[in-house]
Amino acid sequence: MKERFELLLSLKTLEYEINELLIFSKECEECFDLLQEKLDSLHQFMTCEDNVSRWDSWGTDELIVSHSEKVRDASVRAACSMEKHQSKRSCNHELNVSEYIETLASTVKNELEEFGVDGSSKVVFIGSGAFPISALTIASEKGAAVCCIDIDQEALILGRKVAELTGLQSAVTFTSEKADEVPFTAEATHIFIASLVNNKKDVLNGLRKAVQPSAKIILRYGNGLKSIFNYPFERDNLNDWSVASSERGEGIYDTVLLKKKIHTSTIVI
DSSP: OHHHHHHHHHHHHHHHHHHHHHHHHHHOTTHHHHHHHHHHHHHHHHHOHHHHHHHHHHTTOHHHHHHHHHHHHHHHHHHHHHHHHHHHHHHTTSSOHHHHHHHHHHHHHHHHHHTTOOTTOEEEEETOOSSOHHHHHHHHHHOOEEEEEOSOHHHHHHHHHHHHHTTOTTTEEEEOSOGGGOHHHHHOSEEEEOTTOSOHHHHHHHHTTTSOTTOEEEEEEOOGGGGGTSOOOOOTTOTTEEEEEEEOOSSSSEEEEEEEOOOOOOOOO
């Protein structure tokens, strides 16, 4: 029982500190550094073996679930605010986005190799955000054409500016339309769904008729303790999709590769 209260206290503390730092950062830009440190510590918290063990024991507790969702709401707002801050700093030449891409490329490269992204690929990135480093890395490292989708208009404007700064504006496009309404989706070879995208099942339902059978859907998510930063994904009722591969590790999110099922009808004579 003691571990339950330890976990509950940790979740309440995380939520409070993240929300307070969000308020502070609006008043003082230097507080974004503190907010970044807190988000980094959140990632460490999610992968700590002791915390994972506590979650395994108490993760279904009603109060634990409620406060974990509150932490996620706070951390998602914080991550989006941080991305906009980083994007604005890049546009003001206070942050070298090219160096940022080079640093991230080393961590993303294996993922791109695993899923077969190359120069001939056409990639849709759903939930690209205001500082679309993953999407820009795909275009920069692999030379692939990328279509970024986000419902946040300010994020799209900032994303375009960052793409222009990196000289990738011809390879990376931006839109707020739903993925199934974008013509590029029908030609896409790969579709990435960001871990901070909510209602992943709804997104998949929309993609079902829009994508070609050979398209690879790379869905990032976080279940269990990782759901305090990522939106979760349950694999039940995946009638139109098959799981091609799945990866769970010590990263801040997990990944599942989905492919559209080809339904064949049987004719009875």
